[in-house]
Amino acid sequence: MIVPLMRRKFVEELGWIEEGEMLDMIAIAQSSPGAIAVNASILVGYHVAGAPGALLTVLGTVLPPLIIISAVSLVYRQFRDDPLVDLVMAGMLAGVAAVICDVVIRMTKQLLGQKRALPGAVLLAAFAAVRFLRVNIVLVLLACGLIGAADTLCRSRKGAGM
Numbered sequence: 001m002i003v004p005l006m007r008r009k010f011v012e013e014l015g016w017i018e019e020g021e022m023l024d025m026i027a028i029a030q031s032s033p034g035a036i037a038v039n040a041s042i043l044v045g046y047h048v049a050g051a052p053g054a055l056l057t058v059l060g061t062v063l064p065p066l067i068i069i070s071a072v073s074l075v076y077r078q079f080r081d082d083p084l085v086d087l088v089m090a091g092m093l094a095g096v097a098a099v100i101c102d103v104v105i106r107m108t109k110q111l112l113g114q115k116r117a118l119p120g121a122v123l124l125a126a127f128a129a130v131r132f133l134r135v136n137i138v139l140v141l142l143a144c145g146l147i148g149a150a151d152t153l154c155r156s157r158k159g160a161g162m
Contacts, residue, residue, distance in 0.1 A: 003029075003040055004103055016048050023110060026103070031141050037061055122147055 003026055010017045017025070025047070029039035038061050045057030079085045111119040126144055129135040 003036060004099060006040060006044055010044060017044065019110060021047070023107060031145065118151055
């Protein structure tokens with residue numbers, strides 16, 4: 001849920017990061033081990049203020065949920081069998097699903113709005129591979145990384161030759 005908030009704040013409101021840079025950071029954060037919110041905050045913090053920025057964003061991202069979860073875990077046993085708690089948890093899952101859908105829709109619009117066909121083709125191929133062919137997501141991520149690296153290398157060679 002933090003990624004759309006970060007995007008709105010740093011791209012739209014403050015203008016510290018370009019839309020394309022934010023998409024790249026989100027892609028890196030998703031493919032790196034660990035929580036995407038922490039990974040994205042590290043990348044944004046480092047981009048904006050170097051190592052001190054990365055450290056502060058990690059603390060700002062990790063400490064509030066850690067404190068809240070610690071407090072909830074102290075009393076959770078008393079309420080875990082309560083039907084109302086089950087309903088609240090189901091509602092939270094629906095909220096998370098909505099945020100993920102929002103990010104996917106925005107990223108897809110951004111990719112398909114480009115004048116290059118490769119990002120959209122990779123997006124559709126990756127979706128088809130995972131959804132219909134049941135290809136392991138790690139293999140899809142590795143293939144996408146290789147395709148992206150090859151594309152970047154080709155485009156940088158073309159740009160250097162001009």
